[in-house]
Amino acid sequence: MTRPAASLLPQEVLARADELQRGLGDRFRDRMVETLYGEAERIAHRAVRTHGRGGLDFDQRIDRLVTSPVFGLPLMLVILAAIIWITITGANIPSALLASGLFWIEDWAAALFTGWGVPWWITGFLWHGVYRGLAWVTSVMLPPMAIFFPMFTILEDLGYLPRVAFNLDWLFRRAGAHGKQALTMAMGFGCNAAGVIATRVIDSPRERLIAILTNNFVPCNGRFPTLIMVATLFVGAAFSPVVASLAAAGAVVGVVLLGIGFTLGGSWLLSRTLLRGEASAFTLELPPYRRPSILRILYTSVIDRTVLVLWRAVAMAAPCGGLAWLLGNIHAGGQSLMGHIAGFLGPAGHAIGLDGVILLAYVIAIPANEIVVPTILMAYMSTGMMTEVGGMAEMRALLVGQQGWTLLTAVCLMLFSLLHNPCSTTILTIWKETRSAKWTAIGALVPLGLAFLVCFLVASTVRLLS
Numbered sequence: 001m002t003r004p005a006a007s008l009l010p011q012e013v014l015a016r017a018d019e020l021q022r023g024l025g026d027r028f029r030d031r032m033v034e035t036l037y038g039e040a041e042r043i044a045h046r047a048v049r050t051h052g053r054g055g056l057d058f059d060q061r062i063d064r065l066v067t068s069p070v071f072g073l074p075l076m077l078v079i080l081a082a083i084i085w086i087t088i089t090g091a092n093i094p095s096a097l098l099a100s101g102l103f104w105i106e107d108w109a110a111a112l113f114t115g116w117g118v119p120w121w122i123t124g125f126l127w128h129g130v131y132r133g134l135a136w137v138t139s140v141m142l143p144p145m146a147i148f149f150p151m152f153t154i155l156e157d158l159g160y161l162p163r164v165a166f167n168l169d170w171l172f173r174r175a176g177a178h179g180k181q182a183l184t185m186a187m188g189f190g191c192n193a194a195g196v197i198a199t200r201v202i203d204s205p206r207e208r209l210i211a212i213l214t215n216n217f218v219p220c221n222g223r224f225p226t227l228i229m230v231a232t233l234f235v236g237a238a239f240s241p242v243v244a245s246l247a248a249a250g251a252v253v254g255v256v257l258l259g260i261g262f263t264l265g266g267s268w269l270l271s272r273t274l275l276r277g278e279a280s281a282f283t284l285e286l287p288p289y290r291r292p293s294i295l296r297i298l299y300t301s302v303i304d305r306t307v308l309v310l311w312r313a314v315a316m317a318a319p320c321g322g323l324a325w326l327l328g329n330i331h332a333g334g335q336s337l338m339g340h341i342a343g344f345l346g347p348a349g350h351a352i353g354l355d356g357v358i359l360l361a362y363v364i365a366i367p368a369n370e371i372v373v374p375t376i377l378m379a380y381m382s383t384g385m386m387t388e389v390g391g392m393a394e395m396r397a398l399l400v401g402q403q404g405w406t407l408l409t410a411v412c413l414m415l416f417s418l419l420h421n422p423c424s425t426t427i428l429t430i431w432k433e434t435r436s437a438k439w440t441a442i443g444a445l446v447p448l449g450l451a452f453l454v455c456f457l458v459a460s461t462v463r464l465l466s
Helices: 010-022 028-047 058-066 072-115 120-158 161-174 181-188 192-201 205-217 224-234 241-271 294-329 337-351 356-364 369-381 392-402 407-419 424-434 437-465
Strands: none
Touching: 058 072, 072 120, 072 161, 072 224, 072 241, 120 294, 120 369, 161 181, 161 241, 181 192, 181 205, 181 241, 192 205, 192 424, 205 241, 205 424, 205 437, 224 241, 224 369, 224 392, 224 407, 241 407, 294 337, 294 356, 294 369, 337 356, 337 369, 356 369, 356 407, 369 392, 407 437, 424 437
């Protein structure tokens, strides 16, 4: 005998509703929204009469191309590749000028300290260590962010980003994630910390957490110097100078697409293990295209994103340069501490297709990925402070000729750079957004474990087949 609904306990009502809801199917919400809009359209046709020939307006004509099942995704990839290329090439000269100015201040201040009779180790630690690390992070990080974030904000203000979410919604839905994760993923190209903050646009706590934990698989601008160097040395060098830069850029875009694949795969795995649950409803109404507001673009891109993220990165990177200087200048048994640690990490590095110096550079660079390459060069050249090499020919002679880097080293380094743990700025941001030590630890350690696993499998397979 069925009990009256009024006599059911609240827990029984919720359990029954949950049972019935599971039988509705995955397309229930979509069909419900389609029905509502269809009914609204029928009411509008009965109530409104139009004179003359009706046709598509300007927004609809553009959306026929932008959100097309055939052209939507390729167009989005072309725009993404163009933004990455403009960011990379456009930041070269400003980065070089900014680095020259900041390093000139370092040399001037170090000479001033020496003239005052300050002990060499204090001068070295403060100026060739702490300050040089901050200068490197600023010169490498600021120009790309100052280019990427305004372009990203223009697309946001123009109304294109909701179209990106529309195009990628079916992919994220199949992965058990939210369609708006496409927006947070795109923000991660500028900075993963900014991408984590951007997950606030997702209302569902479960799906927001999925977006937070997988944002690291999108390479930020701090990882681009390493990717560009490796792509130029091993991919660009295989082509003529005319197309070398395009080939290198294509390799970097390929790594970006691989990162998007890991983002979707990680979302799928989390939604079926640690973060199981029902996907939330996501009805996206495409806003009309509008003329971007210059003042809003400047404020959002410079104040809310560039300055905020750079400040956090600089604050977290302050001890990084000092630690690198100490490891490079404190000697024991005729070798620096950096050399001893790199030797200890050598077997682990070899197992994943790298070496101990590269692993040590990533340990030191946890506060800021921008200093991975100068730290590697510092260890190889035994300069005692982070340094750089004049050109790609000298770089290739050092890394390939002297240190024995191979194509396997290049592939594993690009994979490790893509997948390894987030920087300390992003880890701090994950903690601030989740207030959970558990999820912060998962967000930091799971990508690192995945990086080791993928590189180990690649290196073992190549060595087995060769």
